[in-house]
Amino acid sequence: MEFHYPTGRKYVAPSDSGKRVHAPKKETIYSNRGMTLEEDLNETNQYYLANGLAVIHKKPTPVQIVHVDYKKRSTAVIKEAYFRQASTTDYNGICNSKYIDFEAKETKSPTSFPLKNIHEHQIEHMQNIIKQNGIAFVIIRFSLTEEIFLLEGKRLFEFWDRMKNGGRKSITKKELMIHGHPIELGWAPRIDYLKVIRQLYGF
Amino acid sequence: MEFHYPTGRKYVAPSDSGKRVHAPKKETIYSNRGMTLEEDLNETNQYYLANGLAVIHKKPTPVQIVHVDYKKRSTAVIKEAYFRQASTTDYNGICNSKYIDFEAKETKSPTSFPLKNIHEHQIEHMQNIIKQNGIAFVIIRFSLTEEIFLLEGKRLFEFWDRMKNGGRKSITKKELMIHGHPIELGWAPRIDYLKVIRQLYGF
Numbered sequence: 001m002e003f004h005y006p007t008g009r010k011y012v013a014p015s016d017s018g019k020r021v022h023a024p025k026k027e028t029i030y031s032n033r034g035m036t037l038e039e040d041l042n043e044t045n046q047y048y049l050a051n052g053l054a055v056i057h058k059k060p061t062p063v064q065i066v067h068v069d070y071k072k073r074s075t076a077v078i079k080e081a082y083f084r085q086a087s088t089t090d091y092n093g094i095c096n097s098k099y100i101d102f103e104a105k106e107t108k109s110p111t112s113f114p115l116k117n118i119h120e121h122q123i124e125h126m127q128n129i130i131k132q133n134g135i136a137f138v139i140i141r142f143s144l145t146e147e148i149f150l151l152e153g154k155r156l157f158e159f160w161d162r163m164k165n166g167g168r169k170s171i172t173k174k175e176l177m178i179h180g181h182p183i184e185l186g187w188a189p190r191i192d193y194l195k196v197i198r199q200l201y202g203f
Numbered sequence: 204m205e206f207h208y209p210t211g212r213k214y215v216a217p218s219d220s221g222k223r224v225h226a227p228k229k230e231t232i233y234s235n236r237g238m239t240l241e242e243d244l245n246e247t248n249q250y251y252l253a254n255g256l257a258v259i260h261k262k263p264t265p266v267q268i269v270h271v272d273y274k275k276r277s278t279a280v281i282k283e284a285y286f287r288q289a290s291t292t293d294y295n296g297i298c299n300s301k302y303i304d305f306e307a308k309e310t311k312s313p314t315s316f317p318l319k320n321i322h323e324h325q326i327e328h329m330q331n332i333i334k335q336n337g338i339a340f341v342i343i344r345f346s347l348t349e350e351i352f353l354l355e356g357k358r359l360f361e362f363w364d365r366m367k368n369g370g371r372k373s374i375t376k377k378e379l380m381i382h383g384h385p386i387e388l389g390w391a392p393r394i395d396y397l398k399v400i401r402q403l404y405g406f
């Protein structure tokens with residue numbers, strides 16, 4: 001997870017329980033892009049849940065809590081905490097008996113997706129999921145053009161290995177067009193990734 | 204999630220990424236009981252993961268972040284945040300194609316498990332999981348006697364409905380002995396809940 005907010009700016013928490021939290025309006029054009037994919041996916045997951053199609057949630061942001069002020073019993077205030085690197089992917093759940101697990105990433109690059117957005121332990125996690133016969137993938141959005149691709153875990157691993165073997169440190173958009181699956185932004189659901197998954201896995 | 208720490212005491216973060224954090228030794232006897240089940244389950248899940256048996260993780264504690272200090276780019280400090288109620292269960296993952304979802308709770312009561320430890324939306328979540336053909340249950344530990352029970356979702360719902368219909372607000376230990384499944388504390392894995400689940404669901 002990356003944080004790009006300038007000094008002193010208020011952090012607007014990701015809405016991981018379905019409770020939407022909006023960033024101030026004037027900041028929505030570029031700096032909020034990092035949250036937009038998450039908001040769209042949360043809405044998508046709410047749509048799936050409300051329609052009995054799937055139960056998929058974003059995990060809360062991992063935080064290392066150091067100090068808590070318990071002045072009042074009911075209002076514990078966390079006074080010192082740090083962001084931690086996630087050890088798994090951000091989203092998981094179930095759809096029609098199938099275990100679903102994915103990471104969602106946005107890039108401002110117009111032409112390629114830098115692999116530094118994915119961490120080694122997330123690759124390992126996805127590999128472990130696939131060994132257990134689960135479905136793992138990544139959703140990539142190009143912020144500038146609003147293009148969204150779903151890339152299956154097994155394909156991602158190939159690009160990862162290429163990098164590990166000294167090859168390029170990113171996946172080009174052209175490669176995503178060939179090896180990934182485009183998702184058009186819709187209304188309800190916003191990002192219908194399950195449609196792609198159901199076609200790919202035939203359920 | 205409940206917090207029982209007295210005023211001013213340092214919070215020791217749950218080890219949700221496998222990194223173990225221990226509470227000070229002198230406090231381990233009673234006040235640390237609330238973490239012990241979690242630590243045992245994290246070790247169990249690490250055992251399952253290391254042996255390729257399952258990929259099951261605890262979700263991070265949900266925190267509402269209000270203010271972050273970005274003095275240095277690399278060291279963002281969360282200066283104000285609050286604990287939020289979880290909208291799902293604490294643990295989920297996959298074992299041998301099967302989606303696994305559970306909540307773990309400890310009680311100091313010697314004779315019964317108070318249902319106030321479970322929230323309505325967690326019940327709803329487990330019901331949604333079962334509708335998608337997933338496996339949902341709760342692990343209950345009686346701190347005083349170290350007895351552990353696994354209670355399947357469908358049984359838990361019956362006790363929940365009994366309460367909703369004006370009946371008792373807890374599940375007696377006797378009822379857990381009849382409707383639940385005892386788990387003996389082991390060495391590796393510590394709490395072998397998958398053994399029970401595999402027997403129940405035949406995989």
